[in-house]
Amino acid sequence: xxxFAVAEHRLGEIxxxxxxxxxxxxxxxxxxxxxxxxxxxDVRALSSVLAGCxxxxxxxxxxxxxxxxxxSHADVLLQLFEKEPPDLVLLxxxxxxxxxxxxxxxxxxxxxxxxxVGASVEGGLIVSRYIYQGKLMVDLKxxxxxxxxxxxxxxxxxxxxxxxxxxxxRLTPSKPLRRRFSRIIEPEEGEIDVSKAEVIVAxxxxxxxxxKLAEKLASLLNGAVAGSRPVIDSGLLAKxxxxxxxxxxxxxxxxxxxxxxxxxxxxxxxxDSELIIAVNKDPQAPIFNVAHYGVIADVQELxxxxxxKVEERRK
Amino acid sequence: xxxxxxxxxxxxPESTLRVGADGKSVDPVCLTYDINDxxxxxxxxxxxxxxxxxxEVVAVSVGVNCDATLKKCLAMGVDRAVKVPVEAGFDxxxxxxxxxxxxxxxxxxxxxxxxxxxxxxxxxxGVLAAAMLDLPFATAVVELSVEGDEVRAxxxxxxxxxxxxxxQLPCLVTVQSGINxxxxxxxxxxxAARSKELREHVVKLRGPSVFVERIYVPPTRxxxxxxxxxxxxxxxxxxxxxxxxxx
Numbered sequence: 001x002x003x004f005a006v007a008e009h010r011l012g013e014i015x016x017x018x019x020x021x022x023x024x025x026x027x028x029x030x031x032x033x034x035x036x037x038x039x040x041x042d043v044r045a046l047s048s049v050l051a052g053c054x055x056x057x058x059x060x061x062x063x064x065x066x067x068x069x070x071x072s073h074a075d076v077l078l079q080l081f082e083k084e085p086p087d088l089v090l091l092x093x094x095x096x097x098x099x100x101x102x103x104x105x106x107x108x109x110x111x112x113x114x115x116x117v118g119a120s121v122e123g124g125l126i127v128s129r130y131i132y133q134g135k136l137m138v139d140l141k142x143x144x145x146x147x148x149x150x151x152x153x154x155x156x157x158x159x160x161x162x163x164x165x166x167x168x169x170r171l172t173p174s175k176p177l178r179r180r181f182s183r184i185i186e187p188e189e190g191e192i193d194v195s196k197a198e199v200i201v202a203x204x205x206x207x208x209x210x211x212k213l214a215e216k217l218a219s220l221l222n223g224a225v226a227g228s229r230p231v232i233d234s235g236l237l238a239k240x241x242x243x244x245x246x247x248x249x250x251x252x253x254x255x256x257x258x259x260x261x262x263x264x265x266x267x268x269x270x271x272d273s274e275l276i277i278a279v280n281k282d283p284q285a286p287i288f289n290v291a292h293y294g295v296i297a298d299v300q301e302l303x304x305x306x307x308x309k310v311e312e313r314r315k
Numbered sequence: 316x317x318x319x320x321x322x323x324x325x326x327x328p329e330s331t332l333r334v335g336a337d338g339k340s341v342d343p344v345c346l347t348y349d350i351n352d353x354x355x356x357x358x359x360x361x362x363x364x365x366x367x368x369x370x371e372v373v374a375v376s377v378g379v380n381c382d383a384t385l386k387k388c389l390a391m392g393v394d395r396a397v398k399v400p401v402e403a404g405f406d407x408x409x410x411x412x413x414x415x416x417x418x419x420x421x422x423x424x425x426x427x428x429x430x431x432x433x434x435x436x437x438x439x440x441g442v443l444a445a446a447m448l449d450l451p452f453a454t455a456v457v458e459l460s461v462e463g464d465e466v467r468a469x470x471x472x473x474x475x476x477x478x479x480x481x482x483q484l485p486c487l488v489t490v491q492s493g494i495n496x497x498x499x500x501x502x503x504x505x506x507a508a509r510s511k512e513l514r515e516h517v518v519k520l521r522g523p524s525v526f527v528e529r530i531y532v533p534p535t536r537x538x539x540x541x542x543x544x545x546x547x548x549x550x551x552x553x554x555x556x557x558x559x560x561x562x
Contacts, residue, residue: 069480070452071451094473095454095455095470095471095472095473095478096472098438098442098454098455099442099452099453099454102439102442102443102446103442103445103446105443105446106443106446106447107446110524111408111524111525112407112408112439112443113525114437114438114439115436115437115438126528130436130533131434131435131436131530132326132328132332132341132433132434132436133328133433133436134533135328135332135532135533136332136334136341136530136531136532136533137530137531137532137533138405138527138528138529138530138531139527139528139529139530139531140405140525140526140527140528141525141526141527141528142524142525143524143525143526144524178451178482178483178486179451179452179453179480179481179482179483179486180480180481181478181480182467182479182480182481183478183479184472184476184477184478184479185469185476185477185478185479186476187474187475187476198561199556199561221556221561221562222561223561229492229493230492232493233492233493234493234496235496239475240475242475245473245474246471246472246473246474246475247474247475248474248475249474253559253560253561254556254559254561256556261328274559275555275556275558275559276538277552277555277556278538282329284331284332286533286535288537288538288540289533289535289536289537289538290536290538291538292538292539293538293539293540293541293552293555294537294538294539294540294541295540295541295548295552296540297545297548301545302545302548302549305545305546305548305549306549306552306553308549309546309549309550309552309553310553310556310562313553313557313562314562
């Protein structure tokens with residue numbers, strides 16, 4: 001198979017998921033090739049990073065390609081694919097990949113599956129992905145090629161070394177763009193940086209009514225309170241307290257996950273914590289797959305008991 | 316301004332989930348359905364656009380049993396609803412094709428959908444529809460406003476960063492949760508909904524492009540579950556936390 005991996009970069013750095021796409025490509029290409037594609041105004045330096053994991057690198061550059069834009073990027077990718085037809089196109093399951101992948105799939109008239117975490121190629125392409133926020137999995141069969149897949153980050157970390165040749169192409173989008181990039185907005189700085197806390201008491205939807213107690217526990221432990229998306233969305237905590245892909249990545253000594261279901265987006269922000277303890281009343285909650293210790297209980301019942309035990313111990 | 320909002324009548328991930336007897340489905344017995352969480356934000360955003368600029372909001376849903384969700388949309392302030400009574404199954408392409416079939420017969424300025432569905436988590440239907448209709452689009456939008464003949468959209472990207480883009484009208488956006496605070500359905504809203512139009516739009520689907528091989532419980536590492544009375548469990552937790560030298 002000719003497997004193309006569409007690389008991604010921001011502020012001059014390759015997103016590590018791009019190399020993971022190539023690891024995935026090398027695993028399933030058979031006697032075919034893994035080919036990286038990178039789009040930008042000057043991507044020579046980044047191309048050599050990709051070349052270390054690819055049989056071939058296509059560097060698509062042009063003055064109109066400085067900023068990521070699904071319209072211009074899909075346009076030049078399709079110009080390449082017309083000359084170099086892919087069997088499989090891989091993108092990261094990221095804020096860019098989630099836009100580019102379906103657009104490419106429609107233009108290539110091909111099937112698409114997002115957020116893939118595994119694949120087998122014997123007897124046709126079968127891919128695995130999570131559903132129901134990580135509670136179940138599904139294996140899906142794709143009957144025709146080409147196919148477009150977006151791949152979850154952090155899954156295909158191991159791979160072989162290669163020394164692919166870089167081919168540079170100057171390309172211009174064939175049509176006027178109807179979306180225009182304006183600017184990247186930096187995250188707002190809050191009063192504390194949760195990524196520096198040694199103890200994090202994290203509150204999810206299931207613990208929102210116990211926020212005050214969670215804050216008390218955090219201050220007893222000289223830690224910080226953080227939250228998963230639903231708690232941030234509802235305005236109970238500021239955006240800079242959000243842990244997860246679209247918020248902060250944290251690695252505290254202790255991460256106490258209260259009423260957090262454990263959606264992948266959250267888990268990616270806290271899975272490397274030293275000690276993870278999860279409290280959730282749903283025994284199926286995927287947070288129990290990442291936690292070291294779990295308690296199946298209602299946070300509202302357990303938290304007052306835990307607070308008084310911690311207070312006792314500190315005396 | 317005419318705004319179309321795409322909504323899904325979706326099973327809640329909070330339901331008890333069991334694999335069906337065929338090993339290729341989710342046992343429907345335990346599933347509770349409601350409007351997809353992200354779509355509540357889409358409906359609220361659409362209704363706010365109408366309240367600000369005037370015009371009409373139309374909700375579109377694909378599914379044989381989506382009436383309750385469409386009625387909820389009407390009660391939230393949507394003017395009329397279109398139901399496409401087909402089961403698109405696991406293939407978001409089919410859902411998008413059904414929606415596009417409705418939209419091709421309509422005039423619109425903005426199409427809004429939720430960022431993803433709470434059951435299959437594909438995050439695909441919105442962009443697939445935009446691509447089929449050749450509309451400019453933006454996903455995971457957390458701020459939306461109309462400025463002249465453009466839409467200003469702020470997208471959520473990784474690491475707390477956001478990206479501001481401008482889209483020419485007509486366009487499609489998928490909204491991230493937290494973009495607004497969806498209103499509750501009022502008694503007045505429910506009464507008003509009774510006289511609003513809910514029509515069916517019949518389509519013929521071309522057949523799926525992906526096929527379910529099996530559905531199963533993910534094989535993963537499980538946490539060591541602490542058992543005992545609440546005070547006993549609390550005591551164990553204090554020991555664990557204390558072992559890290561932070562108490």
